[in-house]
Amino acid sequence: MNSEFFIAKRIYKGDKKNDKRVSSPAIKIAISGIALGLAIMLISVCIIIGFKKQIREKVIGFGSHIQVTGFNHGSQYEDHAIAFSDTLKQLLKSNPEITHIQEFITKPGIIKTDDDFLGVILKGVSDDYDWSFFESNIIDGGVIDTIASDVNQAIISKIIADKLHLKTGDKFVIYFVQEPVRARQFVISGVYETNFEDYDKLYVVCSSRVLSALNGWEPNMFTGIELLVKNYDNLDETTQDLFFELAHHRDRLGNSLYARSIKDINPMIFNWLNLLDMNVWVILVLMLLVSGFTMISGLLIIILERTNMIGILKSVGATDFSIRKVFLYLSVFLIGQGMIWGNVIGLTLCYLQNKFQLIKLDPSTYYLSSVPIELNLWFIILLNVGTLIVSLLMMIGPSYLVAKITPAKSIRFE
Secondary structure (H helix, E strand, C coil): CCHHHHHHHHHHHCCCCCCCCCCHHHHHHHHHHHHHHHHHHHHHHHHHHHHHHHHHHHHHHHHCCEEEEECCCCCCCCCCCEECCHHHHHHHHCCCCEEEEEEEEEEEEEEECCCCEEEEEEEEECCCCCCHHHHHHEEEECCCCCCCCCCCEEEEEHHHHHHHCCCCCCEEEEEECCCCCEEEEEEEEEEECCCCHHHHCCEEEEEHHHHHHHHCCCCCEECEEEEEECCHHHHHHHHHHHHHHHCCCECCCCCEEEEEEHHHHCHHHHHHHHHHHHHHHHHHHHHHHHHHHHHHHHHHHHHHHCHHHHHHHHHCCCCHHHHHHHHHHHHHHHHHHHHHHHHHHHHHHHHHHHHHCCCECCHHHHCCCECCCCCCHHHHHHHHHHHHHHHHHHHHHHHHHHHHCCHHHHHCCC
16 A cells, blocks of 8 residues: 555544544535535436437337338328338348338328317238337227237227227227218227327327228238337438438339438437437536535645645655645545445435336426436446546646645644
């Protein structure tokens, strides 16, 4: 153990018999500043990451990662069809990033009940549709059976169910504005609630066979194809690769096909989510500055309290650099203790919120019923390492104060 480290440790632990410990308020202020700053940063990062992840998953749940449609497909609700051939299927499967392929048909309609009516978008899904998103958000009943059922089943959102006074097992009629006007009766197999109002108030999910028959389409004709990818971080690159691969492909109907990511389909939502990153950086910078200045104040107080000791060390030959190392080691002890408490406070609050949803939100405003938490180990480690490095760098400046202290005057200092 080197002498600087030993002296710093003795100063930190103190000597209770002779009351030589560093000023208790100075230590408490310094440790509290680091602890509260780190706790707030941890909570903020976990909330923002959780919020972005949950909103992103809701949007992807309704529209997948990538959609392949006709090039002249101006609106995702139009009745323009593309042909899904085996050649196209093999082309999509050849991309290693694509994990799942599912076809869909969308068609606008009007639900009519005895008391009210409501305009909706029917989304017809194929037999191999990935139901994991809707299954996790079903609050009553279950998802539809696209294969064995002999009736037209559909799932509706809680918003639609409440507006039209419907429940699981009820029947309703949807009218389709086409020439001639046609109607179909559906049975509600389940009610879902994602709290994403923009989509909940719009979508009714049913079998694609019903909408295909209404449009007079052949079995392999759909509005588009949805693709799920292995790694969301590579979404832009995967979409770009597919775009160029499909640029030379035409289906048997003569349609030019193109791929769009969920970011391209919903740019406003994802631009809004990207703005949250700026909020995180502002919070991190402010908390680091507050914690750093608190530590600087604490270190200056400790140096002033130890002026007499500094003079004695200089008189026996200690260099300014050696004494600075003593106080930098002391800073490490204080920062370390503050970080331990900061992690305990921050992670405990995050765990409690994640487990019990103590803080609620208005779903109509935030699209979520409670404050979301996402505990990411790598972000937590990086935040701790960054806090330690920045705090230590901010301690270097105040440590130069020891160079201004002369042995003769400091020994007489009270």
